[in-house]
Amino acid sequence: MIGLDDKADLRIYLQDARDALLWKLEGLSEYDIRRPVTPTGTNLLGLVKHVTSAEAVYFGETFGRPFAAPALWITGDAEPNSDMWATPDETRDRIVGLYRDVWAHSDATIESLPLDALGQVPWGKRAELTLHRILVHVIAETQRHAGHADIVRELVDGTVGLRNGDDNVAPGDSAWWEAHRNRLERAAREADRGA
Incomplete structure (x- = not known):
């Protein structure tokens, strides 16, 4: 045993995903984000707006602790995809600030309840779920969207990596990466011809 309880382990993974997602905004213009x-x-x-809304529902409304955040379109309470983009009047500071406020609210919910506490998800077939199940779901969802952000950020300005100061990618300059990509392209074409 490493000395941390299960809840603490899950909170570490959740916070890592949150931090990774926000790091992808750093240094970019309003247009680029x-x-x-x-x-x-x-x-x-x-992506940040969406996970803000998701955490607000999953750790708020689900456990009887509502938190005001943009509605998730998937719940039927909002226009399709409205939680997946920011309007011109929704500033970066406002959305990031709200996300951080949701973290505090979510963390208080997680801290105050045992992992086997039951919550009522306001939609879906399996509406009654434990805090443990909700934590695992939100970690998976946040990591999934952090992965989306990895790709989007690379497309925007070429920045790659796991987190600030730890890119977690093979070393190489732009020429090396171009040669690597070309090698993969050749391999894909060769495999396609052989199929």
Whole structure:
């Protein structure tokens, strides 16, 4: 045993995912954090807004501790995808600040309840879930969106990595990466011809 309880372990993973997601905004202009870089409109600030809304529901409303945040479109309470992008009047500071406020609220919920506490998710087939299950779900969702942010940020300005000061990628300059990408392209074409 490493000395940490299960709840503490889960909170470490949740906070790592939160921090990774916010790091992807650092150093970018308002335009770059908002601009859609995929056909479905995925953008960095929208990802933060979405996970803010998700945490507010999962650690707030689910456990009888409502927290005011933009509505999740998936609940049917908002326009489709409205939680996946920021309007011009929703500033970076406002969204990031709200996300940090949600963290504090979520962390208080997690701290105050045992992992087997039951909550009522306001939608879905499995509406009654434990705090443990909710924690695992929110960690997975936040990590998934942090992965989206990894790709979006790379497309925006070429920045890659796990977190500030720890890029967790192979060393190489731009020429090395171009050669690596070309090698992968050749391998993909060769595999396609052999299929």
